[in-house]
Amino acid sequence: MTVITKVGVVGLGLMGSGIAEACARAELTVTAVEYDDQAVAAGLARVRASLARAVAKGKLDHDEAPAVMQRITATTDYTRLADVDLVIEAATENEDAKLAIFRRLDETVHESAILVSNTSSIPIARIAAATRRPDRVMGMHFFNPAPVQRLVELIPALTTSPETIASIDQFTWGRLGKSVIYAQDRAGFIVNALLVPYLLSAIRMLDGGHASREDIDAGMVQGCGHPMGPLTLVDLIGLDTVKAMADVLFGEYGDSQFASPPLLARMLESGQVGRKSGRGFYDYPDVSQV
Ligand SMILES: NC(=O)c1ccc[n+]([C@@H]2O[C@H](COP(=O)([O-])OP(=O)(O)OC[C@H]3O[C@@H](n4cnc5c(N)ncnc54)[C@H](O)[C@@H]3O)[C@@H](O)[C@H]2O)c1
Structure with a gap:
């Protein structure tokens, strides 16, 4: 050893x-x-x-x-x-x-x-x-x-x-x-293989006008006992990292649940990377707190 x-x-x-x-x-x-x-x-x-x-x-x-x-x-x-x-x-x-x-x-x-x-x-x-x-x-x-x-x-x-x-x-x-x-050596291992489709679904839900960002997040916090909602979590992880994970998972499994929604790409192209950039689905005026 x-x-x-x-x-x-x-x-x-x-x-x-x-x-x-x-x-x-x-x-x-x-x-x-x-x-x-x-x-x-x-x-x-x-x-x-x-x-x-x-x-x-x-x-x-x-x-x-x-x-x-x-x-x-x-x-x-x-x-x-x-x-x-x-x-x-x-x-x-x-x-x-x-x-x-x-x-x-x-x-x-x-x-x-x-x-x-x-x-x-x-x-x-x-x-x-x-x-x-x-x-x-x-x-x-x-x-x-x-x-x-x-x-x-x-x-x-x-x-x-x-x-x-x-x-x-x-x-x-x-x-x-x-x-x-x-975990076996499969893209996403255990946690991200389960987490990424969930996060992408929340982004699709917002993009489709299904509900507001606050209500999507509140739904999962108050309805399922999660410590934070999916859009807050995407901001914390970083939109760049979430997109990169989704692209790799899609490449590995070819399954539409891993397809990155257009809104994610548009936000990244606009410099909205999440907490680390000061802006994602929410605003983080004090980037030094990140
Ligand atoms: N963000 C998350 O929640 C999370 C969770 C688990 C694992 N990961 C993984 O951890 C890794 C890093 O993610 P992150 O969120 O910290 O990204 P990040 O963008 O915050 O940090 C990446 C760092 O790597 C540095 N870097 C790039 N190329 C380099 C090189 N050639 N030599 C030295 N440094 C270099 C960059 O300057 C940057 O500071 C990724 O593989 C990501 O998938 C991220």
């Missing part, structure tokens, strides 16, 4: 910053890689803001926040990942981009290290096949916000070795304190 103490994270966006925080709060040393200096700064600011929220809610000691921050180094230099034990890739949901990242990681990171992807919908087999270590690649799918949500879906590819599965299983619950479910 691989004992994991040094973790690399690729992408410090919504998910990567949360994953980096979750790892640093578990006393792991984290090296995060971003695209450019601006993204490095934005990612670190997101972690800082999230830690401040955890302190304000009494979930983290005031004194611990700086120590957590100190365990995270962020850079644009992939060679800084050379000696980590595990890399968690959380870059933009784009297959070509992810395959390029995994090729690069395979060249850069120590050959015994495990590489996992936080992809929401891209088959892990394709990602594993881009490397020369397909036995040490698997899916590790966190939920947003990663420091708070307990669930992690683990997705072994057909090529993933039992040792890799055991190492990641132990790391996920033993070190990060998460609860684990296993």
Whole structure:
């Protein structure tokens, strides 16, 4: 089994910053890689803001926040990942981009290290096949916000070795304190294969004039006990990520329940990406709160 103490994270966006925080709060040393200096700064600011929220809610000691921050180094230099034990890739949901990242990681990171992807919908087999270590690649799918949500879906590819599965299983619950479910390597795994058609149906319902955004959301919150309505949830996930997931699921299953509604594309073309852009189905005037 691989004992994991040094973790690399690729992408410090919504998910990567949360994953980096979750790892640093578990006393792991984290090296995060971003695209450019601006993204490095934005990612670190997101972690800082999230830690401040955890302190304000009494979930983290005031004194611990700086120590957590100190365990995270962020850079644009992939060679800084050379000696980590595990890399968690959380870059933009784009297959070509992810395959390029995994090729690069395979060249850069120590050959015994495990590489996992936080992809929401891209088959892990394709990602594993881009490397020369397909036995040490698997899916590790966190939920947003990663420091708070307990669930992690683990997705072994057909090529993933039992040792890799055991190492990641132990790391996920033993070190990060998460609860684990296993899915076959099918697009969407368990949760998104069920969630995405539901979210797309809510967008179609709004687009068709069936009900207002508030009533669609209130219906599922008050009628079904969901913590938030589907349109609020699309804003939280990001319209770009939801569309990317829908496109991959449609490609995998060819089923119309996964077809992306035109309104989703039009909103994205208009820059309405959800909370992270300040506007989605609702307005978020203070983007720094995101
Ligand atoms: N948003 C969610 O709720 C959610 C939940 C689970 C999994 N995911 C998955 O997590 C991944 C990231 O999603 P997100 O919502 O954090 O997206 P995001 O757009 O917030 O963040 C992606 C980050 O990756 C960076 N990036 C892009 N190319 C890079 C590269 N070559 N090297 C380093 N960094 C690079 C971008 O600069 C950006 O900061 C996706 O695969 C997504 O499907 C998202």
